[in-house]
Every structure is written in structure tokens, then in C-alpha cells.
Amino acid sequence: MMQWETVIGLEVHVQLATQSKIxxxxxTAFGAEPNTQACAVDLGxxxxxxxxxxxxVAMAVRFGLGINAEIPETSVxxxxxxxxxxxxxxxQTSQMYQPIVGPGEVEITLDDGGTKRIRVHHAxxxxxxxxxxxxxxxxxxxxxxxxxxxxxxEIVSEPDMRSAREAAAYLKAIHAIVTYxxxxxxxxxxxxxxxxxxVSVRPRGQETLGTRAEIxxxxxxxxxxxxxxxxxxxxxxxxxxxGTVVQETRLYDPEADExxxxxxKEQANDYRYFPCPDLLPVVLDQAYVDHLRANLxxxxxxxxxxxxxxxxxxxYDAGVLASSRAMAEYFEVVKDVxxxxxxAANWVQGELAGQLNKQGLDIADSPVSASQLGGLVARVxxxxxxxxxxKQVFAALWEGEGDSADAIIDARGxxxxxxxxxxxxxxxxxxxxxxxxxxQYRDAEPDKxxxxxGYFVGQVMKASRGTANPQQVNALLKEKLDDA
Amino acid sequence: MHDKTLTELATALAxxxxxxxxxxxxLLARIERLxxxxxxxxxxxxxxxxxxxxxxxxxxxxxxxxxxxxxxLALKDIFCTRGVRTSCGSRMLDNFEAPYDATVVExxxxxGSVSLGKTNMDEFAMGxxxxxSYYGPVKNPWDLTAVPGGSSGGSxxxxxxxxxxxxxxxxxxxxxxxxxxxCGITGLKPTYGRVSRxxxxxxxSSLDQGxxxxxxAADCALLLGAIAGHDLRDSTSVARGVPDxxxxxxxxxxxxxxxxxxxxxxxxxxxxxxxxxxxAIRVYxxxxxxxxxxxxxxxxxxxxxxxxxxxxxxxxxxxxxDGVRFGHRCDNPRDLIDLYxxxxxxxxxxxxxxxxxxxxxxxxxGFFDAYYKKAQQVRRLIRQDFLDAFEDVDVLMxxxxxxxxxxxxxxxxxxxxxxxxxxxxxxxxxGIPGISVPAGFVDQRPVGLQVLxxxxxxxxxxxxxxxxxxxxxxxRRQPAFGQENA
Numbered sequence: 001m002m003q004w005e006t007v008i009g010l011e012v013h014v015q016l017a018t019q020s021k022i023x024x025x026x027x028t029a030f031g032a033e034p035n036t037q038a039c040a041v042d043l044g045x046x047x048x049x050x051x052x053x054x055x056x057v058a059m060a061v062r063f064g065l066g067i068n069a070e071i072p073e074t075s076v077x078x079x080x081x082x083x084x085x086x087x088x089x090x091x092q093t094s095q096m097y098q099p100i101v102g103p104g105e106v107e108i109t110l111d112d113g114g115t116k117r118i119r120v121h122h123a124x125x126x127x128x129x130x131x132x133x134x135x136x137x138x139x140x141x142x143x144x145x146x147x148x149x150x151x152x153x154e155i156v157s158e159p160d161m162r163s164a165r166e167a168a169a170y171l172k173a174i175h176a177i178v179t180y181x182x183x184x185x186x187x188x189x190x191x192x193x194x195x196x197x198x199v200s201v202r203p204r205g206q207e208t209l210g211t212r213a214e215i216x217x218x219x220x221x222x223x224x225x226x227x228x229x230x231x232x233x234x235x236x237x238x239x240x241x242x243g244t245v246v247q248e249t250r251l252y253d254p255e256a257d258e259x260x261x262x263x264x265k266e267q268a269n270d271y272r273y274f275p276c277p278d279l280l281p282v283v284l285d286q287a288y289v290d291h292l293r294a295n296l297x298x299x300x301x302x303x304x305x306x307x308x309x310x311x312x313x314x315x316y317d318a319g320v321l322a323s324s325r326a327m328a329e330y331f332e333v334v335k336d337v338x339x340x341x342x343x344a345a346n347w348v349q350g351e352l353a354g355q356l357n358k359q360g361l362d363i364a365d366s367p368v369s370a371s372q373l374g375g376l377v378a379r380v381x382x383x384x385x386x387x388x389x390x391k392q393v394f395a396a397l398w399e400g401e402g403d404s405a406d407a408i409i410d411a412r413g414x415x416x417x418x419x420x421x422x423x424x425x426x427x428x429x430x431x432x433x434x435x436x437x438x439x440q441y442r443d444a445e446p447d448k449x450x451x452x453x454g455y456f457v458g459q460v461m462k463a464s465r466g467t468a469n470p471q472q473v474n475a476l477l478k479e480k481l482d483d484a
Numbered sequence: 485m486h487d488k489t490l491t492e493l494a495t496a497l498a499x500x501x502x503x504x505x506x507x508x509x510x511l512l513a514r515i516e517r518l519x520x521x522x523x524x525x526x527x528x529x530x531x532x533x534x535x536x537x538x539x540x541x542x543x544x545x546x547x548x549x550x551x552x553x554x555x556x557l558a559l560k561d562i563f564c565t566r567g568v569r570t571s572c573g574s575r576m577l578d579n580f581e582a583p584y585d586a587t588v589v590e591x592x593x594x595x596g597s598v599s600l601g602k603t604n605m606d607e608f609a610m611g612x613x614x615x616x617s618y619y620g621p622v623k624n625p626w627d628l629t630a631v632p633g634g635s636s637g638g639s640x641x642x643x644x645x646x647x648x649x650x651x652x653x654x655x656x657x658x659x660x661x662x663x664x665x666x667c668g669i670t671g672l673k674p675t676y677g678r679v680s681r682x683x684x685x686x687x688x689s690s691l692d693q694g695x696x697x698x699x700x701a702a703d704c705a706l707l708l709g710a711i712a713g714h715d716l717r718d719s720t721s722v723a724r725g726v727p728d729x730x731x732x733x734x735x736x737x738x739x740x741x742x743x744x745x746x747x748x749x750x751x752x753x754x755x756x757x758x759x760x761x762x763x764a765i766r767v768y769x770x771x772x773x774x775x776x777x778x779x780x781x782x783x784x785x786x787x788x789x790x791x792x793x794x795x796x797x798x799x800x801x802x803x804x805x806d807g808v809r810f811g812h813r814c815d816n817p818r819d820l821i822d823l824y825x826x827x828x829x830x831x832x833x834x835x836x837x838x839x840x841x842x843x844x845x846x847x848x849x850g851f852f853d854a855y856y857k858k859a860q861q862v863r864r865l866i867r868q869d870f871l872d873a874f875e876d877v878d879v880l881m882x883x884x885x886x887x888x889x890x891x892x893x894x895x896x897x898x899x900x901x902x903x904x905x906x907x908x909x910x911x912x913x914x915g916i917p918g919i920s921v922p923a924g925f926v927d928q929r930p931v932g933l934q935v936l937x938x939x940x941x942x943x944x945x946x947x948x949x950x951x952x953x954x955x956x957x958x959x960r961r962q963p964a965f966g967q968e969n970a
């Protein structure tokens with residue numbers, strides 16, 4: 001049986017979060033009525049000219065700095081010529097030969113907790129096209145040019161990934177970097193991040209690459225993984241059955257969970273790239289780049305290191321908490337409000353993540369805010385409440401039954417009872433109410449008693465409505481039961 | 485009124501000799517009477533012109549008149565004008581009304597000038613005779629059997645015939661200077677980047693430049709001052725102050741160093757044209773200038789390089805005319821490809837199609853390096869030729885065109901037509917400014933002297949042309965056309 005190796009490269013298109021388009025002043029907001037956000041420039045009217053949005057340049061450079069890439073002094077916009085109804089000028093303004101971001105690298109976290117560096121070949125700026133709408137027009141096609149001219153950063157990796165999991169991890173790492181930098185909202189459902197996946201297989205140990213297929217426009221982490229998994233299997237099967245892989249563009253159909261051929265290399269366009277004469281080369285002076293570098297936020301890799309080194313979190317915890325900007329920011333608020341990083345990490349990854357997962361919510365949409373959870377963790381830390389009560393408080397916060405942990409604790413009387421006189425009184429009551437159990441306990445071998453004491457603890461906790469300090473209850477019960 | 489220069493009209497308006505409305509009505513009446521034969525206008529905007537003239541007169545009455553207030557002008561139909569058809573001489577845009585004004589149109593309107601309409605041109609500015617217009621050829625007012633030159637032929641003919649005192653044109657390979665020469669008027673192509681291209685329908689973006697056609701260098705100076713300047717909407721416009729182009733007019737030419745490019749006086753130059761040009765140069769010598777021969781060694785490569793670069797850019801610039809959003813759309817398209825193919829086949833004329841095909845070919849895979857890249861290298865050499873020459877001389881002089889205006893229909897072969905631009909085309913590749921000045925006649929057809937200067941030397945060119953016009957009266961000559969009932 002032949003051993004196969006998969007080789008994967010990704011082209012990730014990131015929609016940059018500029019207010020206006022890359023070459024015009026029209027708004028880039030998502031979801032407006034069709035063709036209400038397309039000005040004369042976006043429509044490609046005769047005589048209009050593009051003017052480069054400096055904000056898009058700054059975002060691209062900041063991405064480059066974030067992946068330790070070379071930032072060439074000069075980059076040039078080229079025209080990619082082809083006819084399509086949602087491409088108003090008959091060409092897309094892009095960067096073919098001199099991109100704004102040169103070679104860099106991205107660190108991904110593998111399933112085993114290890115890391116791997118994926119090289120980025122380059123990243124270039126370009127404008128998005130509009131949308132063709134084929135439904136609802138009785139055999140005609142509607143064209144919405146709102147998206148035309150939206151700035152995109154296309155990030156092209158080297159073929160450094162070897163599995164669908166690695167590809168997904170790379171995509172997540174890119175997502176984390178762009179959202180940390182605030183250069184994109186990273187919203188894949190709205191198309192703010194899309195990717196083209198190049199997949200090939202080769203016999204393990206072979207140097208030369210196999211023929212690749214390009215899967216276009218995959219728009220979720222899950223679909224990337226599934227599309228690649230399908231494609232790998234398809235290619236291996238094809239070769240093992242004596243066929244050959246042809247270089248082609250394929251589409252992933254999530255409903256059927258398969259990729260389908262779109263066009264082969266022979267049908268590919270000749271895009272007739274040439275430098276756009278309407279735009280000057282972009283020349284970046286060193287001071288500008290240095291200024292952007294000096295103002296970069298802390299990025300995922302740095303944050304992960306700090307969480308481990310300064311907060312004493314485990315590599316795993318640090319990795320998970322730093323994996324997205326929203327998660328990291330949430331965690332840091334919980335940590336700051338509660339004053340305990342480890343407890344904060346446990347709550348964010350435990351109770352909170354569990355609930356979010358169950359409800360299919362993003363952390364950004366959590367009904368419990370970071371400061372609310374911080375307030376709760378603070379009360380756990382100072383032992384105002386015990387663990388059991390804390391879960392009740394969390395559930396109440398989740399349901400919106402109180403503004404803060406303190407308010408819920410007070411309203412429900414969950415404050416932990418540590419007054420040993422009060423606890424003793426409850427213990428005495430339980431002991432006198434449970435003669436049979438007390439007798440059984442006392443007859444048992446000492447090594448069996450550990451388990452049996454649970455019954456009494458439970459009864460005391462119940463009597464205290466969960467507020468008694470469990471450690472105290474345990475110790476006092478032992479004293480009273482063993483000493484008799 | 486119709487034979488006065490812009491400068492004279494400005495003085496007369498200021499003195500209250502007549503109103504802008506009277507002037508405008510007089511010229512509109514001339515257009516009405518004469519342009520049927522000349523065909524220099526595609527669209528006459530009479531009502532708008534009267535309204536603008538009234539507004540100008542009112543402004544003057546309030547004491548708010550500027551140097552251009554109330555002065556009638558015409559615009560080559562390549563400049564987008566809000567609410568008025570901008571056809572670019574093409575069936576493709578016969579139905580196109582721009583929803584916005586070009587920057588220069590905006591500037592001229594803000595200065596209080598009065599646009600009479602949109603002038604005829606070769607389709608998409610591709611041509612040297614104005615015979616490539618969807619709206620029919622323009623005639624040369626000096627001889628109705630001759631072409632007016634192109635592509636700004638309508639602008640040049642209208643000014644020469646006294647239908648309007650000045651007009652805007654565009655120049656990609658000679659399209660202001662050559663028709664100015666053929667029609668016996670003054671035409672200036674500014675430095676690339678001096679005048680905003682925003683709203684000027686693109687032919688070859690790295691070469692296109694708008695500029696004035698008028699009856700004198702002084703008039704060109706007045707207009708250039710109004711249209712030049714940095715425009716945030718055009719990244720290739722240059723952020724550089726606009727001098728007062730009229731201020732230095734009249735400065736002495738004593739000591740001016742004139743270079744005569746050897747290559748501009750060689751084979752193919754009509755000896756009678758050469759004689760007129762050399763006579764003009766003797767006038768300069770009499771004004772104190774010194775003359776020497778220089779060389780622009782890569783001149784012979786200019787036309788081949790131009791006919792790679794310009795069509796390449798054009799093929800891309802004209803892709804937007806696809807029948808989808810605006811412009812001509814074929815009837816009952818069967819599918820998308822049919823829509824594209826028939827809309828473009830019907831909308832574009834032969835010369836435009838020819839250049840789109842050439843450009844598409846030279847940019848295509850396997851040919852790009854051999855054509856486009858090589859042409860860009862040649863372009864740098866040509867530019868360097870000029871920079872080297874301007875190390876030694878202040879201006880270059882030569883003929884604007886190898887012959888006077890040729891007969892309508894005389895140049896059927898595209899390549900012989902392309903060769904008409906032999907003295908003008910390198911100037912666009914280098915991006916430098918050039919002016920064509922009337923310098924005599926050959927068989928009753930005007931001859932133009934071309935004066936070239938370094939980048940942003942418009943002031944010098946205008947003064948050099950102005951001094952010549954103070955010493956000669958070629959620019960005051962009027963064609964017989966339109967005079968008898970004037």
C-alpha cells in the first residue's frame with residue numbers, strides 16, 4: 001500500500017475593515033440595499049479614476065509586520081483583465097508583480113500542542129468585485145455592486161501544510177492575527193474572510209509536488225477541513241485507480257460534502273496583467289513603517305508567551321485563551337476583575353466555554369459579560385461563596401436574573417457560612433436526625449468511613465441551602481462522628 | 485465679436501462693450517448657421533449657455549467678475565458634463581449622460597465661463613483626422629475638402645471658424661497640437677500631470693492630457709491657469725503650484741537657446757512645411773535667440789512604442805463598455821457572451837476595434853515581454869533623449885506635422901495615418917509639454933510650428949509662443965469660411 005503525503009497551500013482573502021473602499025469614498029458597510037453603496041468610481045463610469053485609500057495600505061503593512069514579513073519599499077498595482085458582469089471596469093486592480101507584503105511566516109498550534117511555522121509567500125492588496133445574484137430574477141441575473149471596490153488583502157501561503165487540520169489551524173491563526181490587529185472583522189459568514197485551497201498529493205518521500213487542484217471560495221473553518229479531506233481522498237483514489245489529477249479549479253459543495261470541477265487549466269483566462277497607469281507606485285518610507293511597527297498591538301504568539309510566563313498558565317490554557325482576540329480580551333478582564341489568573345482561566349474555559357458551546361454562541365455574544373464573570377470569580381477567590389453556589393450564580397447571570405454576582409449572592413442568601421457555631425448546630429441536628437446512618441458509620445472500618453461521610457456532608461449542605469463552607473463541614477463532622 | 489481673442493473679449497466684457505449674453509447669442513447663431521457644414525459640434529447646449537451667460541452678466545454687475553467670467557468656450561466631447569451627453573465620438577456612448585462633471589469642467593464653470601457645447605472628435609480620441617467619429621467627419625474651415633486634424637478636430641475647427649474663441653481638447657499623441665496646426669490656431673499640450681484627468685474619458689491613461697486650443701498663446705495661458713492644478717481625484721496629477729501663466733508673457737527672448745532636432749527635419753517632411761518652419765525660426769533669431777542642431781536619437785522608435793503602449797492601455801480602459809451598466813447595448817442578447825460581443829461590435833468603430841485588438845494581443849501571455857515591456861524600455865530612452873537635449877537648450881522647435889492638412893479620405897491606410905504623428909507622439913511618451921503655433925501657409929492650408937520644453941516649462945513655452953505672435957500675424961489670419969455674412 002502506497003503511503004501518500006498531502007501538500008496544501010492557502011490563499012486567504014481578508015476583507016479589510018476600512019470605512020470606505022480601496023479606491024473610492026463609498027462606504028463598505030455590509031448589508032445595505034443593492035447598489036446603494038456604489039459611487040461613480042465603483043460603477044466604472046467613463047472618466048473616473050481610482051484614488052488609493054491610505055487606510056488599506058496601513059492595514060496591509062501592519063499585517064506584514066505582524067507576520068514578520070519583509071515590507072518592500074515599493075509596491076505596484078496591476079490590472080487583471082477579464083470580463084464579468086459584476087466586475088464593472090472589466091479589470092480588477094490588484095498587485096501581481098510587486099506586492100505590498102513580502103515573505104513572512106505564521107505559527108500554528110498543532111493538535112498535540114506543538115507548533116509549526118507556515119511560510120507566507122506574500123500578501124497583496126486588491127479590490128473585491130460585486131455580486132451576481134442568480135435567484136429571484138426569472139432567468140435573468142441581478143448585479144449588486146455594493147461590494148465592488150471593497151479592499152481585500154490576499155495572503156498567499158507556501159505549500160507548507162500537510163493535513164486538513166493544519167490548514168484549518170493556519171486559517172485560524174490568520175484569523176486571530178487579523179482580528180488582533182483590528183484590520184478585519186474576520187466574519188466568515190459575511191464573507192470577510194474566504195479562502196482558496198490548493199491541494200495535491202504525492203508518494204511519501206517524493207520531492208516534486210503532485211498536480212494540484214484549487215478549491216475556490218471556501219468560507220468556513222469547518223468547510224476548509226471537510227473540503228480538503230474530500231479532495232485528498234478523491235485524488236488518492238483517482239491515482240490508485242490508475243488515473244491522473246488534472247490541474248483545475250474546483251468548487252466545494254457543503255450540502256453534498258464534495259468538490260466539483262469548475263474549469264480546467266485549458267479554459268483558464270489570460271488576465272493580461274499590466275501596471276495600472278492610473279495609480280502611482282506605493283512608496284513607503286521607513287519612518288512610516290517604523291511608526292506602524294511601534295504601534296502594533298500584542299499579537300497571539302506574544303500573548304500566549306505572556307500568559308505562560310507572567311500568569312503561570314499552562315501551555316494549553318495559554319494557547320486556547322490567546323487563540324482569538326475576543327477570547328483573550330474576555331479572559332484578561334475576568335483576570336483583572338477577579339485578581340486570579342488561574343481561577344479566571346478555569347472559569348473562562350470551563351463553565352463559560354461549556355455554556356457557549358452548548359448554545360452555539362461566540363464569546364462576543366456571551367450573555368455573561370467579562371466583568372460579571374470577573375465579579376463572580378472574585379467571590380470564589382475570597383471564599384464568599386463555595387463552588388456549588390458559584391455555579392448557581394453563573395447560571396443566574398446567564399439567565400439575566402441579576403446584574404452582578406454580588407447582587408445574586410445577596411438576593412439568594414448564598415454567602416458561605418463559616419461561623420463554626422452555626423455549622424456545629426446544623427451538624428448536631430443532622431446527627432440526631434440520622435441514628436441509623438450514624439450507627440453504620442461508627443461500625444465501619446476506618447478506611448470505609450471516608451466514603452460514608454459524604455452522606456452527612458450532603459445533609460448539612462442541604463440544611464445550609466448550600467452556603468456552608470464544605471471544608472469546615474467535613475472537618476467538624478469527622479470530629480464529631482469519630483470522637484463519639 | 486467672433487474674430488476676437490479670448491483676451492480681447494475679456495477686455496470688451498469688462499468695458500461693457502457688450503454682455504456675455506449678447507456674445508453668447510451671437511456665437512450660438514454662428515454655430516446654427518455654419519456648423520451644419522463644418523460639423524465641429526456634437527452637442528450644442530444653447531439654453532444652458534444662455535443661462536450661464538446671464539449668470540455671468542449678473543456676477544459682473546455685482547462686481548464679482550473674474551478673468552474668465554462670461555467668456556464662451558467649447559469642450560471636446562471627451563470631458564464628462566453632468567446632464568449633457570458625453571459621447572466621446574462613439575456610438576457606444578451616444579446615449580450616455582454623465583452624472584458628474586470632469587474636474588476641468590467644474591473649474592471652468594466655477595470661473596464663470598460659458599460652455600456652448602461639446603465638440604466633435606475621433607472616436608475615443610483615436611485618430612489624426614477626425615474621420616473616425618460616429619458623428620461624421622469635421623471639415624477644415626480653411627478648406628472644406630481638408631481634414632481639421634484629430635483627435636480634437638472639432639475643437640480646432642470651431643475655434644478656427646470663429647464659432648467659439650477657445651476650446652478644450654485632449655492630447656494623447658498629438659491630438660491638440662496637430663489639429664491646432666492644421667486649423668491655424670494655437671494649441672498647448674501641458675506636462676503630463678499638470679491638468680487633472682478626472683472626468684476625461686480615458687484612452688491611454690499614461691499619455692492623455694487635457695489642454696487649451698485658442699487663437700493666441702496669451703489665450704492658452706489664461707485657460708491653462710484656470711484648468712491646471714493638483715486634483716485629489718487624480719493620483720497622477722502633480723501637487724505643484726500653478727504659476728500665473730500670463731505674468732511672464734512678453735519677456736525678452738534674448739539669449740534663448742533653441743534646439744532643432746535633426747530627426748524632425750528628415751525624410752517625409754514636406755519641403756514647403758520645412759520652409760515655413762525655418763522662416764519662423766529666423767524670426768526667433770531676429771528676437772535674440774540662438775539656434776543649434778540637436779539629436780533625439782530614438783525618435784524613430786516613438787511611433788512603434790506608442791502603438792504598443794497606447795493600445796494596451798486602451799484595450800483595458802475600454803473593457804468597461806460591455807453593455808451591462810451604461811452605453812450601447814445590443815437588442816435581445818441571447819446570453820452574456822452575445823451581449824458582450826454584439827454590444828461592442830455595434831458600439832465601437834473600426835479604428836477603436838483595431839486598437840483594442842492590438843492592445844489585447846500585446847498584453848497577452850507570451851507577448852507581454854516582447855511588446856509591452858520592450859515598449860516601456862523604449863519609452864524611457866525617448867524620455868532620456870529629451871532630458872539630455874534640455875541640458876543644452878531651453879526649447880526644441882520643429883514642425884508640428886510633416887504636412888499641412890491633408891484631404892478628407894486621403895489616408896485610407898491606418899499606418900500612413902499613424903505616421904502623421906511622427907513629431908508629436910514622442911512628446912506624450914516623455915510627458916513633456918508642447919505647443920503648436922501658426923507659422924504660415926502652404927497652399928492656403930496652415931502650418932504649425934511646434935515648441936517643446938522640459939517638464940512643467942509651460943510658462944516658458946507660452947512666452948516663447950507669445951513673443952512670436954507679437955512679431956508675426958499668422959495667428960490673426962481668418963479663413964474665408966463664415967466671413968461673408970459675418
